[in-house]
Structure formats: C-alpha cells, structure tokens
C-alpha cells in the first residue's frame with residue numbers, strides 16, 4: 001500500500017439558476033443529499049426569514065445596513081437585487097469551500113451566476129434549469145399562490161428576463177421534465193466538470209454533459225417565451 005496521502009479533489013463551484021417555479025430548489029436539495037462532499041453556499045440576504053428558514057442555514061439574514069457594509073468592505077463575491085431585496089455570496093464562503101476541495105452548490109439568480117463565472121472562470125460551472133416549456137412555467141407560476149394577475153404578470157416578466165440571460169450565457173441547460181432525469185443530468189455535468197478540473201477523463205459523464213451544453217440542448221419550446 002502506498003503511504004502517499006490521497007490528493008485533495010479540486011474545489012468546484014456549481015451554480016444553479018432558474019426562473020422561479022422551475023424546480024431548482026428541489027433539485028439542489030436532492031443533489032446535496034446524494035453528495036457528501038457537496039455543500040450549500042449560504043447567501044446573505046436583506047429579506048426576512050420565511051416559514052422554517054433558519055439563520056446561517058438557509059441564509060444569513062442581515063439588515064440593509066449590514067449588507068451595505070459587506071458590499072463596501074468587498075466581502076461579497078457577487079451580489080444582486082432580486083424582487084427589491086438584496087442577495088449576495090460571501091467571498092469567505094467561496095474561498096473556504098475551494099480550499100477544502102468541496103463542491104459548493106449555489107442557488108442564485110443569473111446576475112449572480114454571471115458574476116461568479118467571471119470571478120472564477122475555471123472552477124465555476126453555470127447550469128440553467130428550465131421546466132419543459134413556457135406554458136408549463138406559466139402554469140407553475142400561477143398554480144403556486146393566490147396572487148393577483150398583476151403580481152403574476154410581474155413574475156412572468158422577471159422569468160422572461162432570467163430565461164433570456166440563462167440561455168444566452170450559461171454553460172449548461174437542464175430541462176426539468178422529470179426530476180430523476182434532471183438530477184442525473186446535473187450529476188453528470190458536475191462529474192464531467194470535476195474530472196476536467198482534476199485532469200481526468202470521465203467519458204460516460206462527459207457524453208451526458210455534452211448533450212446538456214448550451215447550444216446543443218433543444219430549447220425550441222422557449223423561442224416565443
């Protein structure tokens with residue numbers, strides 16, 4: 001047996017974005033449950049906790065003043081305003097997970113995903129999640145609550161912006177038609193990209209990931225969204 005210590009795996013930043021209602025949070029939870037070396041990147045936000053959300057677990061809940069202080073101190077790796085609230089990723093969170101060789105999973109919007117990709121072009125992989133078609137997204141957005149038409153219209157407009165940017169610039173697109181299939185694609189993308197970082201080949205994962213590349217995936221159903 002070799003006494004060589006096992007090489008630390010390279011840290012990886014896996015960014016998930018989606019229009020609201022695409023099933024991104026469920027996919028993220030399933031991925032985290034299946035991968036012990038994956039950690040959820042806990043963001044800072046100025047919005048209030050909802051339901052069972054816990055400070056430090058779901059988000060770091062901060063005041064607008066504290067958030068402004070983090071921005072001024074350069075403590076955020078990215079930040080954006082979403083639905084009138086501010087959200088950002090602490091630089092320390094990213095650096096700690098990279099140093100530990102973990103897979104950090106980000107549930108952030110496209111503005112944040114673009115910033116993470118620009119700051120960490122080698123380690124970051126951006127994955128845009130879409131429901132099967134625009135009609136399905138509209139149904140999910142409407143089916144979620146008893147909000148007024150006005151609120152739904154605004155949510156749809158935000159979704160259109162998000163989809164436009166995701167399809168224009170993200171590395172991969174996963175169509176969440178069926179949860180297990182979408183999870184398998186996400187896992188293949190993560191494995192293929194991690195192999196690339198480690199200088200290994202992972203042909204089976206690479207073949208699946210290739211079919212999820214932006215520009216390869218058929219997004220015809222979204223042309224008129």
Ligand code: 5GP
Nearest residue numbers: 043079080082087088089107108109111112
């Ligand atoms: P929610 O308030 O529903 O938890 O999140 C609203 C939106 O903000 C979601 O699209 C979520 O992905 C995004 N978000 C959460 N954390 C961050 C973050 O740290 N940075 C950015 N840019 N977006 C975030």
